[in-house]
Amino acid sequence: MPARLRHPLALSALALLCAACAVQHERPPAAASTSVPGAAQSQLVSIALIMGEPNFSMDGGYQELEEGQYTQPELKPGKKMFAPIQDIIGLLGGEAQLDAASHSGRYSLAGISLSAHAGESRAERNGSPVDLGIAPEWRNGSLWLPLETTFSLFGAFPKWDEARQRFSATFILPASGKISQQASGGKITEASMTEQSAAFYSSAEGRQLADVVLGYQNADGGWPKLERTVNMLVPVNTAALTGWRGKSTIDNDSTMKQIKVLARAFSAFGDEKYRAGFNHGLDYIFAAQLANGGWQQFWPDPVGYKKRITFNDDAIANVLEVMRDIAQPTAEFRFVDSARRARAQDALRRGIDLILKTQLVVGGKKAGWCAQYDENTLAPAMGRSYELPSISGGESVNVLRFLMSLEQPSPAVVRAVQDGANWLKAARLPGQKRIKREDRTLEMGFDYVLVKDPAAPGTWARFYDLDSGKPLFSSRDSVKRSDFAEISYERRVKYNWFTELPRELLEQEYPAWQKRRTAQGRGRQ
DSSP states (O other): OOGGGGOOTTOOHHHHHHHHHHHTTTSOHHHHTTSOOOGGGEEEEEEEEETTOSEEEETTEEEESSTTSOOOOEEETTTEEEEEOHHHHHHTTOEEEEETTTTEEEEEETTEEEEEETTOSEEEETTEEEEOSSOOEEETTEEEEEHHHHHHHTTOEEEEETTTTEEEEEEEEEOOTTTSOOOBOSSSBTTTTTSSOTTGGGSHHHHHHHHHHHHHOOTTSOOOOOOTTBBTTSOOOOTTOOGGGGSOBOGGGTTHHHHHHHHHHHHHHOOHHHHHHHHHHHHHHHHHOOTTSOOBSBOSSOOGGGGSEEOGGGHHHHHHHHHHHHHTTOGGGTTSOHHHHHHHHHHHHHHHHHHHHHOOEETTEEOOOOSEEOTTTOOBOOOSTTOOSOEETTHHHHHHHHHHHOSSOOHHHHHHHHHHHHHHHHHOBTTEEEEEEEOTTSTTSEEEEEEEOTTSOOBEESEEOTTTOSBOBOOTTOOOBSOGGGSOHHHHHHSOOEEOHHHHIIIIIHHHHHHHHHHHHHHTO
């Protein structure tokens, strides 16, 4: 094995970059012309996997090993971690091609290509034979490989941490648009693009925003999920949206936000390209609705938990709010043609029926809603590995808000709202609050703890157990826990297990809704 493959991971960043220049002379001629450039144009990228966890981290940010599949790495004899790598390679800026017919994979990264077949420890690196040490295996459409040897062949510096059961590898890679994110910050971001005034949409920047939105629209009519900090006034950068990251979704209000922007842009400018983009997006939503009235997190061709009907992050509530506003219609949607308005009315009716069918029952009483449901059976389902089937103290709030927004609710809707509000009242954790406790001995320098405080107004758990109705917590191992302190440190500080969303609904919005209902009843007498 070349000396560079045994280089210790403990090198400093400067030493690693210097090594990048040195190893260019050791690589085969086939890779020399495209090997890592000088240090000024290179970047250090680190990935890590932990046994028992269905994810990997890249420079501290967590990604699922196989998106939506709950795939966990395995440990082969000799402490050799074994896992599929196609998503890792893609996120590093490379390409992965899997062939189900031959049970093989071809991977390319930074000028190096690797071809491997299931059942054969011999592989090819840039056309030359190499030994992986362990024969790859074909499992459920993926090729599993030994990580240490495989990543070493791409010039990485691997390390196995026995105490943490953690494998890590540091790569020195050329600067890549596939690794870099879209431009961040600025006046208009993904998070703020629908919060602008009517005057903004008549401005040059309003047109620029609408053009950028059109640039991100997929051929199927939907939009991918962008980071909330993406600058929406700069040229489109889809280079980082490879694989599932480029697929259309309703997650994080994607597609619905873009539909709103294009509706406002068309109203402001009358430009037919904006109406065409709007109609294409709306038709995507109509096509994506299932026969049972729900929408999946991703569509079309979702995999794993992305197939689930999802209330998570208010996805379906956000869709139905737009269907409601088109069906009425509100001012910004008056231009919608009669055929699409009729389809929106039908989608709205079916969506409301879905909500009524999926309201959960605990102890014989109607409660809230799960964050996601099985797309076929409508049974409560798991989201990510730590998001177990449960009643959601967060997502249930926006479902109730949507139901309360209906102008002429049916008796079934009224009962659903009343039952949901009563459950939220009972689910409050009185005299408790989550606090941030500074601790420099910990990785992040702090911890979150749940403490008792008689003066605290109380809080709500993000999830409640389907059977007991008590707060539910979990780590990435998907094990049920009833105590917040028992989950892993990483999940404790990097996920919000508590929510204050029910407070405003119960103290202000629900009482106001009840008063409106009473007044409407008197008005009909």
